[in-house]
Amino acid sequence: xxxxxxxxxxxxIFVALAMMVIVFFGIYMIGNPIDILISPDATPREIxxxxxxxxxxxPIYIQFFTFVGxxxxxxxxxxxxxGESAVTLILHYMPATLELAALGLIFSVxxxxxxxxxxxxxxxxxxxxxxMTGSIFGFSLPNFWVGMLLILIFAVELRWLPSTGRxxxxxxxxxxxxxxxxxxxxxxxxxxxxxxxxxxxLVTRLARAGTQEALVQDYVKFARAKGVSxxxxxxxxxxxxxxxxxxxxxxxxxxxxxAFAVVTETVFAWPGMGKLLIDSILTLDxxxxxxxxxxxxxxxxxxNLVVDIFYTLLDPRVRVTGGTS
Amino acid sequence: MSVLxxxxxxxxxxxxxxxxxxxxxxxxxxxxxxVLGLVGESGSGKSVTGFSIxxxxxxxxxxxxxxxxxxxxDLAQLSEPEMRRMRGNRIAMIFQDPMMTxxxxxxxxxxxxxxxxAHERVSAKAARDRAISALAKVGxxxxxxxxxxxxxxxxxxxxxxxxxxxxxxxxxxLIVADEPTTALDVTxxxxxxxxxxxxxxxxxxxxxxxxxxxxxxxxxADRVAVMxxxxxxxxxxxxxxxxxxxxxxxxxxxGSIPGHGHRGQRLAQIPGMAPNMARLxxxxxxxxxxxxxxxxxxxxxxxxxxxxxxxHLRCHFPVLEREALS
Numbered sequence: 164x165x166x167x168x169x170x171x172x173x174x175x176i177f178v179a180l181a182m183m184v185i186v187f188f189g190i191y192m193i194g195n196p197i198d199i200l201i202s203p204d205a206t207p208r209e210i211x212x213x214x215x216x217x218x219x220x221x222p223i224y225i226q227f228f229t230f231v232g233x234x235x236x237x238x239x240x241x242x243x244x245x246g247e248s249a250v251t252l253i254l255h256y257m258p259a260t261l262e263l264a265a266l267g268l269i270f271s272v273x274x275x276x277x278x279x280x281x282x283x284x285x286x287x288x289x290x291x292x293x294x295m296t297g298s299i300f301g302f303s304l305p306n307f308w309v310g311m312l313l314i315l316i317f318a319v320e321l322r323w324l325p326s327t328g329r330x331x332x333x334x335x336x337x338x339x340x341x342x343x344x345x346x347x348x349x350x351x352x353x354x355x356x357x358x359x360x361x362x363x364x365l366v367t368r369l370a371r372a373g374t375q376e377a378l379v380q381d382y383v384k385f386a387r388a389k390g391v392s393x394x395x396x397x398x399x400x401x402x403x404x405x406x407x408x409x410x411x412x413x414x415x416x417x418x419x420x421x422a423f424a425v426v427t428e429t430v431f432a433w434p435g436m437g438k439l440l441i442d443s444i445l446t447l448d449x450x451x452x453x454x455x456x457x458x459x460x461x462x463x464x465x466x467n468l469v470v471d472i473f474y475t476l477l478d479p480r481v482r483v484t485g486g487t488s
Numbered sequence: 489m490s491v492l493x494x495x496x497x498x499x500x501x502x503x504x505x506x507x508x509x510x511x512x513x514x515x516x517x518x519x520x521x522x523v524l525g526l527v528g529e530s531g532s533g534k535s536v537t538g539f540s541i542x543x544x545x546x547x548x549x550x551x552x553x554x555x556x557x558x559x560x561x562d563l564a565q566l567s568e569p570e571m572r573r574m575r576g577n578r579i580a581m582i583f584q585d586p587m588m589t590x591x592x593x594x595x596x597x598x599x600x601x602x603x604x605x606a607h608e609r610v611s612a613k614a615a616r617d618r619a620i621s622a623l624a625k626v627g628x629x630x631x632x633x634x635x636x637x638x639x640x641x642x643x644x645x646x647x648x649x650x651x652x653x654x655x656x657x658x659x660x661x662l663i664v665a666d667e668p669t670t671a672l673d674v675t676x677x678x679x680x681x682x683x684x685x686x687x688x689x690x691x692x693x694x695x696x697x698x699x700x701x702x703x704x705x706x707x708x709a710d711r712v713a714v715m716x717x718x719x720x721x722x723x724x725x726x727x728x729x730x731x732x733x734x735x736x737x738x739x740x741x742x743g744s745i746p747g748h749g750h751r752g753q754r755l756a757q758i759p760g761m762a763p764n765m766a767r768l769x770x771x772x773x774x775x776x777x778x779x780x781x782x783x784x785x786x787x788x789x790x791x792x793x794x795x796x797x798x799x800h801l802r803c804h805f806p807v808l809e810r811e812a813l814s
Contacts, residue, residue: 379546381588387544388583389603389654390576399602403593478593479638 171471175464182460183234187227190449217243230453239457240450244443249454253436257458259329260428260435262342264420266351267358268413275363276409279370280397286375294367301364310357310430317353325350327432354431358424362416366409373405380404406477414470415463422459490557491662491694492518492541497554499533499540506766510536510549512718515792518662521692525709525726527699527741529762533718534698535584538664541696542581543571558662577607580655584667586647590639596650597635603657622653627683645676652684659691666698681708702745706730711798714738717763717773724799734799734806736778772804780805 205213214220218229233240239249282294318326330350332339341347377383378401386396425437436455443451499511511533518524526534539545541556543563556563558579563571575581583589591599600619601612610618616635623631626649639647648668655663665684669677685708688695697708705712705726712729714722714737722735733739743756760777763769769776775785782805790804 381583381585382591384544384546385581385583385589385651386591386599386602387572388542388575388581390572390574390606391602392572392606395602395606399598400591400594404591479595480592480640 239454249450266355270359271362275366279367283371283374298364377401418463490517493557495555501549523695525705525712528715532715580660582665582668
């Protein structure tokens, strides 16, 4: 297991390095931040001084090595706009996004798995068809529209939930989280539901396909021959077998939910990383964009690693060593 | 007193290609402690008969007629919850492929304990103890440890032992065994047969042993029922069916066993192929392949006759005792 983990981590480092190259040179192509940082009527001398201060006068490969050298020490540069370290800035906005994504993930599993298993069980009946038709809406409705519709129904018409912003937060190990305060949780429900809708449809379809496949297996028939109840067959025998594809996809989707919750965060004025990214792109705040993308890469790598570890918990046959044989 | 009495059982599959009468009017009885061997070629309907008794026929198949009297109670009339309480409790089943019957992601203890607790309100501890003793009974070494293992950590033979142990957990009155040794290699096969034979004697459980292997039946069954095209064509005591078969099909089956004839001679085989179940011929389904078939066979399906006590035949022109079998 340890060897396996070390190998995975080594692979991940290569991925991170490759991403560094792509991200750095990609951002370099977008434009010169000087145009935005300096007022149009600055003298050439002033421009040159600023360029030298940020190191823009160096050839690109020198800039790249400086960047890599600093990155390895955990320094991804200072924001041109905020003057703060980019990493600090992102870390400041990250908890809000993480907790939103986590709640969204929970919602999508709680909604998607039971619906999907039931739809697979009743595949040829109207219930199964209805769920499948419903999931098409989950796929195809645009995120921002769903968000606004939810605000319209639950905040404006019914007045059950607040519409935008972030509610009370509590300090957990020095991190401000609202998921643990009742008021804060109320503010999270609508944006988390918006985030969850697409994933829930995805999970529903995966769970349905898996269930249909599992139900015709001999072990299900054998469980029936043992007199085990249908509920237990579905939620123990079948569910445990279909969790592997679901966990894989959810892992990847969690990454994209964290990294690209931009639209939802904008609709709900949620102070998370997505909003920071949009602002930074608008001001060509290169260090923040680069740092953000690097963080995203890191998040994906970590999630994939966690998913692999999850497999071993879900499927005993994947376990590399350990156990009796 | 009979444990099971099946009367005119009909299980049909409603496919796009038409109605397939996989089981079409099967009758048999099974006495207390008796082992009945149900033999026939692939597709003769013997497995479907077994699944019909437990009402586990997969769609598009359905039991469309007949009675399945288990201790006088018609299983075909039971509600689904009542039937669930029967399965694994009064009637257990062992499947053909041990590699597929155990859930790969659940430990053996989970799969055994749930089988106990599906029928009885007992503590997890008590259920576990019962699982351990069942595993020990079927000859699994250090059962308490093996209970913690996953199916992939067992060999095929061991998995089938586990499946047999599961079928024994609730002390059923009847076990339906659907070719349980077919997927195993020959040495394991004979070990398991000996094991099952001992257990059946010891517990007095009645069994239906479905197989295409007459050698297995010879050592295990008290009586044999030969199936062809969804019908039982011959029933009788094992010795009688194996030494003096009356139905031409049974004769053909016996003749095709290697080692039965003489070395160097060509093996006898039944001419033709098993019929297409969606388009059975008129009259006797075996007539096109039968060496004794006459016009009457091609027109009317034969009824059951009892030429000798205990011997039931479905044939217009059976080979009876007086005729010498050459």
